[in-house]
Amino acid sequence: MATISIPACTSALLLDIEGTTTPITFVKDILFPYIREHLEEYLSTHWEEDECKQDVHLLKKQIEEDMRQHRSCPVHTVDQTVHTDEEKAIREVMDNVLWQMAADRKSTALKQLQGHMWRSAYSSGRIKGEVYQDVIPSLKRWREQGLKVYIYSSGSVEAQKLLFGYSEEGDVLDLLDGHFDTSIGAKVESKSYERIAERIGFQPEEITFLTDVTREAKAAEEAGVNVVVVVRSGNMELTDDERSHYSLVTSFSQLEVTGRV
Numbered sequence: 327m328a329t330i331s332i333p334a335c336t337s338a339l340l341l342d343i344e345g346t347t348t349p350i351t352f353v354k355d356i357l358f359p360y361i362r363e364h365l366e367e368y369l370s371t372h373w374e375e376d377e378c379k380q381d382v383h384l385l386k387k388q389i390e391e392d393m394r395q396h397r398s399c400p401v402h403t404v405d406q407t408v409h410t411d412e413e414k415a416i417r418e419v420m421d422n423v424l425w426q427m428a429a430d431r432k433s434t435a436l437k438q439l440q441g442h443m444w445r446s447a448y449s450s451g452r453i454k455g456e457v458y459q460d461v462i463p464s465l466k467r468w469r470e471q472g473l474k475v476y477i478y479s480s481g482s483v484e485a486q487k488l489l490f491g492y493s494e495e496g497d498v499l500d501l502l503d504g505h506f507d508t509s510i511g512a513k514v515e516s517k518s519y520e521r522i523a524e525r526i527g528f529q530p531e532e533i534t535f536l537t538d539v540t541r542e543a544k545a546a547e548e549a550g551v552n553v554v555v556v557v558r559s560g561n562m563e564l565t566d567d568e569r570s571h572y573s574l575v576t577s578f579s580q581l582e583v584t585g586r587v
Contacts, residue, residue, distance in 0.1 A: 330573050333552055334584045337532040343479040345538035345561045352456040361440055368443050369416045384435040432480040434508050441482035448492040455489035464578035465501040478506040513542045519549035540568050
């Protein structure tokens with residue numbers, strides 16, 4: 327693919343993670359299986375700790391919201407007050423977490439628990455964050471050009487920082503200016519991008535968003551944000567209309583910022 331020039335008015339780049347900075351296979355084949363394989367052990371070990379209690383409380387609130395919205399959910403409900411049968415309570419949490427993962431839910435409650443579990447895996451060296459080879463050199467180049475670089479992912483802010491803080495390239499968090507997750511809003515809602523623009527102090531037209539998901543691209547466009555769709559191996563195939571509508575890149579190295587050295 328040819329080099330793509332992003333608008334000269336761009337002052338900030340907003341990056342998705344899965345399928346954009348990081349292979350989908352890293353998330354699907356390493357991060358998610360880690361949760362499934364270690365969930366019971368983690369809950370059993372940390373059940374009485376405040377952080378775990380907060381995670382369980384958030385899951386309970388999510389279930390209550392699902393029930394109010396008449397969304398399908400596991401029959402069990404999470405009840406942190408069950409101390410007489412801790413194993414039963416843990417099993418109910420596991421059922422809900424695994425159900426959400428199977429349904430590819432992006433709930434803040436799920437992402438928070440996952441982030442806490444991955445923290446121990448990263449810090450112990452069992453997992454290292456994977457990024458495409460073109461990502462780090464591009465981040466450095468953009469920073470040298472005076473651009474701000476932010477991350478916006480459905481994964482929790484903590485999980486994002488772990489990925490870049492314990493990456494195969496070492497700690498590269500100093501190349502990023504900030505992080506956003508679904509606590510600011512869903513990635514398929516235009517209001518989320520408006521909130522991010524307000525939070526970082528730029529007009530929407532001064533931001534360029536890189537993602538592999540066209541539903542997210544559409545929402546960003548509706549907010550007035552510039553969009554580039556990233557085409558990587560293993561990403562969802564684009565329709566002909568999507569290919570003709572969006573600027574496409576297969577590597578960050580194809581992106582040029584006009585009007586900057």
